[in-house]
Amino acid sequence: MMDSVDRAIINRLQGGFPVSDHPYRKAADHLDISEAELIQRLEQMLEKRQLSRFGPLYNAERLGGGLSLCAMSISEEDFERVAEQVNAFSEVAHNYARDHRLNMWFVLATETPARIESVLAEIEDVTGYQVYNMPKKEEFFVGLRFEV
Template sequence: MREPAPIDAVDRALIDRLQGGFPICERPYAEVAGWLGIDEAELLERLGRLLATRVLTRFGPMFQVERMGGAFVLAAMAVADADWQRVRAVVDALPEVAHNYRRESDRNSAFNMWFVLATESEAGIAAAIRRIEEGSGLPVFAFPKLREYFVEMKLAVRT
């Protein structure tokens, strides 16, 4: 397992601040930087570093991708502990993957790797699944959305 990337108090405040309420204005990054007491260039450098070190896996607005012609699914795999890192690297290498996480399975399910696939089309979902299956040698099980729910989950990182 890789070591977590170090983050400081400003990084923590930045992550907390960007979980909702991003300003809609001519220079939103400058405004956020002002809230944090840093300049715009430093904010952009920090944001780039947090993304590059995968402290953050994505930064941007959330859209209902289906309304724009795209597609997404929740997907799961059953991955042996001994093969976890190799399969995780295969899955994480695809830009279509978000929210890849390990979930302890219960006695009714062997699925322990869960992730979201988001693509520009239904065909893109099938292609991403095919690439993961070919790269991992394991089947991917896709669970399409049946109902829409709004879950405003914010994770505080301040200590």
């Protein structure tokens, strides 16, 4: 289980990490723990898969990549098959079932914006289902931080 120190680490280090020669020591000072303890706790939380990673969160578009949210409406009897086929594409970053007629929602991340359309066409070919492409048009807010 997570104790108060783990929680403090998560809450603080989602907001940034020093870019300097001794960053863990500097971050640890703010948390009133030692550098060794901070590193050990991060290792453990990564191992327990409570953290996805410790590093950068990139802006895919500014890196020149393509990014889109896509949805499909899959009949119940085809759902497992289509989920497997969709997830087999390395460009599919994550995929969730949702409770709506459009019941499969996934994020597509490609090396170039032009690849989005061609991967979508390949997914439609392989699965036999239509894909609704819903790329971001305007961004009002990105926080995505979780208090624990």
